[in-house]
Amino acid sequence: MARGTKITIRDVAARAGCSVATASRVLNRSGATSADSRARVERAAADLGFAFSAIGRALQSSRSMTVGVLVPSLANPVFAEAVQGAQEQLRDAGYQCLIASSTYDPERDAEALRVLTAKQVDGLIVTMVAPEDSSELGAARASGIPAVLMFHDPRAGLLSAHVDNAAAAREVARRCADAGHRNTGFLALRFSTSDRSRARFTGFMQGCAALGMAAPVLVEVSEDEAASPAALARTLSAHPGLTAIFASNDVLAIALQRAARELGLRVPQDLSVIGFDGIEIGRHLDRPLTTVETDPEAMGRQAARLLLAMLRGEMPEPPAPLPFTFRPGATLGAPAEDRDDDRAATRSPSAHPDQNPSFKRT
Amino acid sequence: MARGTKITIRDVAARAGCSVATASRVLNRSGATSADSRARVERAAADLGFAFSAIGRALQSSRSMTVGVLVPSLANPVFAEAVQGAQEQLRDAGYQCLIASSTYDPERDAEALRVLTAKQVDGLIVTMVAPEDSSELGAARASGIPAVLMFHDPRAGLLSAHVDNAAAAREVARRCADAGHRNTGFLALRFSTSDRSRARFTGFMQGCAALGMAAPVLVEVSEDEAASPAALARTLSAHPGLTAIFASNDVLAIALQRAARELGLRVPQDLSVIGFDGIEIGRHLDRPLTTVETDPEAMGRQAARLLLAMLRGEMPEPPAPLPFTFRPGATLGAPAEDRDDDRAATRSPSAHPDQNPSFKRT
DNA sequence: TTGTACGCGTTATCAT
DNA sequence: ATGATAACGCGTACAA
Numbered sequence: 001m002a003r004g005t006k007i008t009i010r011d012v013a014a015r016a017g018c019s020v021a022t023a024s025r026v027l028n029r030s031g032a033t034s035a036d037s038r039a040r041v042e043r044a045a046a047d048l049g050f051a052f053s054a055i056g057r058a059l060q061s062s063r064s065m066t067v068g069v070l071v072p073s074l075a076n077p078v079f080a081e082a083v084q085g086a087q088e089q090l091r092d093a094g095y096q097c098l099i100a101s102s103t104y105d106p107e108r109d110a111e112a113l114r115v116l117t118a119k120q121v122d123g124l125i126v127t128m129v130a131p132e133d134s135s136e137l138g139a140a141r142a143s144g145i146p147a148v149l150m151f152h153d154p155r156a157g158l159l160s161a162h163v164d165n166a167a168a169a170r171e172v173a174r175r176c177a178d179a180g181h182r183n184t185g186f187l188a189l190r191f192s193t194s195d196r197s198r199a200r201f202t203g204f205m206q207g208c209a210a211l212g213m214a215a216p217v218l219v220e221v222s223e224d225e226a227a228s229p230a231a232l233a234r235t236l237s238a239h240p241g242l243t244a245i246f247a248s249n250d251v252l253a254i255a256l257q258r259a260a261r262e263l264g265l266r267v268p269q270d271l272s273v274i275g276f277d278g279i280e281i282g283r284h285l286d287r288p289l290t291t292v293e294t295d296p297e298a299m300g301r302q303a304a305r306l307l308l309a310m311l312r313g314e315m316p317e318p319p320a321p322l323p324f325t326f327r328p329g330a331t332l333g334a335p336a337e338d339r340d341d342d343r344a345a346t347r348s349p350s351a352h353p354d355q356n357p358s359f360k361r362t
Numbered sequence: 363m364a365r366g367t368k369i370t371i372r373d374v375a376a377r378a379g380c381s382v383a384t385a386s387r388v389l390n391r392s393g394a395t396s397a398d399s400r401a402r403v404e405r406a407a408a409d410l411g412f413a414f415s416a417i418g419r420a421l422q423s424s425r426s427m428t429v430g431v432l433v434p435s436l437a438n439p440v441f442a443e444a445v446q447g448a449q450e451q452l453r454d455a456g457y458q459c460l461i462a463s464s465t466y467d468p469e470r471d472a473e474a475l476r477v478l479t480a481k482q483v484d485g486l487i488v489t490m491v492a493p494e495d496s497s498e499l500g501a502a503r504a505s506g507i508p509a510v511l512m513f514h515d516p517r518a519g520l521l522s523a524h525v526d527n528a529a530a531a532r533e534v535a536r537r538c539a540d541a542g543h544r545n546t547g548f549l550a551l552r553f554s555t556s557d558r559s560r561a562r563f564t565g566f567m568q569g570c571a572a573l574g575m576a577a578p579v580l581v582e583v584s585e586d587e588a589a590s591p592a593a594l595a596r597t598l599s600a601h602p603g604l605t606a607i608f609a610s611n612d613v614l615a616i617a618l619q620r621a622a623r624e625l626g627l628r629v630p631q632d633l634s635v636i637g638f639d640g641i642e643i644g645r646h647l648d649r650p651l652t653t654v655e656t657d658p659e660a661m662g663r664q665a666a667r668l669l670l671a672m673l674r675g676e677m678p679e680p681p682a683p684l685p686f687t688f689r690p691g692a693t694l695g696a697p698a699e700d701r702d703d704d705r706a707a708t709r710s711p712s713a714h715p716d717q718n719p720s721f722k723r724t
Numbered sequence: 725t726t727g728t729a730c731g732c733g734t735t736a737t738c739a740t
Numbered sequence: 741a742t743g744a745t746a747a748c749g750c751g752t753a754c755a756a
Contacts, residue, residue: 006424008749024751031752034725049501054481055420056749059732062368063418066460066481073446074658075561078441084435084463091462096481098428099461099622101449115458117417139411143368147729208627216632229646258646281613281643284591297437381743386735393736394741418733421748629737 007048008056015044027052030347058120066198067307068116069125070100070109071150072193078249078277078296080126082150084165085300086125093308095122104129105151110136117145125300125309127151129193131158138340146310151196152204154318159310161303164321165196166203168292170328172246172274173207173216181244181272184208185217187256188248189226197248200276204246217242234260243335250275250291257287257331268333278327290329298322305362366633369410370418377406389414392695406431410585420482428476428667432471432488433512434555438706440611440639440658441489442500445510447662448487451471456482456669466491466555466667472498479507485669486664491555508543508672511667513558516680521672525559526683528565534608534636535569537652543606543634543694546570547579549618550610551588559610564639566608579604581616588614595620605634612637612644613655619649652691661685 013023018037025031026041027050033041044050058064067090071079077254087097098121100112113136116124124140124147131137132155141147149160176184191205201218209214217239225231236259247253252276257267265271267287275282278293299322309316375385376599380399386402387393389412395403406412419481420426428450449459460483462474471490475498478486486502486509491501494517503509511522538546548563563580570578579601585595598621611613619629627633629649637644640655661684671678 009751010749021728021752022726023727028751032725049478051480053749055417055426055733057751058417059421059748060750060752061733062732063686074442074449075439076434077437077442078710080436080439083461084437084560087436087461087463095463096477099445099449099459100453101446114413118413119458179750198736218752227642251646254643255646257648261648280589281616284617287649310411349405368733371735372733383736383743383745384732386741390735396741401743415733419735419750421732421750422736424748455728490753 006053007050008053009050010050012041012044012050015048017041028274036198054154062120062121065095066098066119066121067095067123067125067304068098068100068113068121070102070112070116070118072104072127073101078229078294079151079277082127082300082303085297086150086304087300090308091178093304095308102177104190106130106134106193109134113137113140115120116140117143121145123147123311125150125218125303125307131155137276148303148306148310150299153199158264158305159316159318161306161319161322162321163299165199165292166206166296167321168276168324168326169200169322170207170210170244171202172276172292173204173211173213175326175328175332176208176246176272176274177211177328178245179244179272179332182213183217183240183241183243184213185219185230185239186246186248186250186300187219187221187243189221189223189252191218191248191337194248200246200248216246219245221252226255229255229258229262230306233262237263242276243270244332245271246274246276246281248276249278250277250289252329253289253291254282254285266341267338268331271331272335273331273332278325282329283327288329289327290332291327293325295322338354364615368403368415369459370415370639373410374403374406374412377410378402383563407618407721424482426482426484427459427723428481429485429666430460430462430475430481430483431438431455432464432474432478432486432490434466434489434491436461436462439641441513443575443658444489446609447659448666449662451663451666452670455666456495464490466493466552468496468555471496475499475502478502479505483507483675485509486668487512487665489681493517508669510665510668510672512661515557515561519680521668521680523559523661523668523681524683525656525661525686527561528568529683530638530656530686530688531562531565531608532569532572533686534638534654535573535575537568537688537690537694538570538606538608538636539573539575540636541606541634541694544575545579545603545605546582547604547607549581549583549607549614549709551585551612551614553580553582553610556610562608562610578608581607583614588617591620593622594618594652595624598622599625605632606636606694608636609639610638612639612641612651613661615651615653615693616647631692631698634697635693635695640687645690647687649693650691651689653689655687656690657684 009020009023013020023041026033047153074080102108104130117140118294127150152160154160188197201353221235260271275291277290282289306316371382385403388395388400434499437440445694464470468491479502489512511520514522515523528540549558558645615635637651637653638651644651668678
């Protein structure tokens, strides 16, 4: 049944007995048309099942109505949700999404940007390893393609839909201090390729310092380590003095608890664990995960709104960071043993940190 | 710095002092060219930073090198991973992905298909509410656009990358029987819009019947119910006799355990829980989730491979279903009490009941 | 109100 | 080996 014959506006015009110009005017409701020809054209289009070719339109208008979206990986639910949000918002404005992923490889970031610009996208929404160092991103912007970042802290001249990772991490430090912790660690995955991870560590350090705690120990793990409870347990056992660990994301925080259990450590009595992202599953666990809740879908939508404004020729203000919420769970508690020399500086008046009202910041 | 002036092959030709035809031949390595002009053209292209316009190419070749991918939602990690797999495989073959999502709305399925075909995609990979009833999908295929399904059981004339949901569900029934369960339930989300959910229930019914167990109780829940432990607990308490519940996906299975806990039920002593999908987090839980493990990313890759074959003009064989693995966890165990009086009552020698499922496809 | 004709960027055909 | 030109589908300036 494959009739490869595409129907074009010429076919419609022919059947309606008019010129393509008239057909175009009718179908686009542009320009003046007689009721008579209007009816005939619309009838013909319907009969033929005509649909405009976006390619032809793009060529003539030099607008593809397509936006390029680049993220590290859709296998990470946080990015997937953001893309979903962006895609929906763009769809409402008539734009489609061309997607690409880099798997955290800067070279693939570059290649993806080349392909997307070759496809003549009208705009770009990107999360990449190093936006500020990307000559491809610079070239795209220089050639007039508006671009906005997602997840990244705002860069020079670049708008970004983001949360204030450092501020969120400082809040985590405060909650740790309130619970009585002094010796903490930061468990990081992809530290070198994720500025989010780095920003969270920086903020956590700042917070710990400001609260008189020891500087947090940075514990970097590979994907393989993170996936293996045994390997993670080995890594963890190399840092016996820690009473609380802030993981750079929720999945890692959950894996960490598994590893802790293998070492015979109880959570939170022997080790407190705090995550980041606020994935849905975290609240359904037997021991609900203490974490920082964010809204990736909203981030995607905001990125899309910013880009749409730019596509309309506006110059939107840099947006305020999106809100995050500290979600008290059951994995952060007081350390089992208080050491007298620590107590004075860090003891909080609250005995039940997990029942504190959640902290909200915009 | 926005010089909106796109550099075209004419600019390259002008700078190289030759015709566009020669420039095209050099840049595409098609046709014969002199070493001299080759050098000049390549130099000019490099100097200008020339890149082909995919739009111009698409118009002239009527091939967009773009594939349309339609899924219910990228917020569901299962679909997101599949898209990631498909996207990577297609990228290796030089294709990009235009994505669309329906949020399980058939009307949006239709609209997405219209848009994608208007954008002249060379092929389609789709997961939708009702592929067999979609006139848009039929129209696309009739007009020569190859399409493959993802997640769906194979339909008449349509290839699909899928797992055998019914067989997997029968395996779950067998494991339940082995553990000594007789009164089971199937907890379903989006039963009416997901044929995966329906296939799993059907298979579970078949398995239960074949093993002499009571017919599983179908418990449908809304998104809101699934998200609220309290609501889920209420629904659950309406079915006190069940000793094991098979949830239509892992997230639901985890939420279910939370609800069970609210009712004072211990898992698995008082209630066994089995999930579906095999999400990574499930194995890191304190009580690792018993589930059926699948590989959505592999499914996406297979769908892409099938489509690529069709785009090469081949007519690939219907693929074998992708493998699934029953992953024993700690949430399926023997029921605490055996009730002798139930056994005789529910044993049915007849195979008839399970062949007339109580739900109807729409 | 309607039609003609050009240009968008590219490749292929046909001469030269 | 190279160049001129048509064609792809569309919108629009211009002419009628």
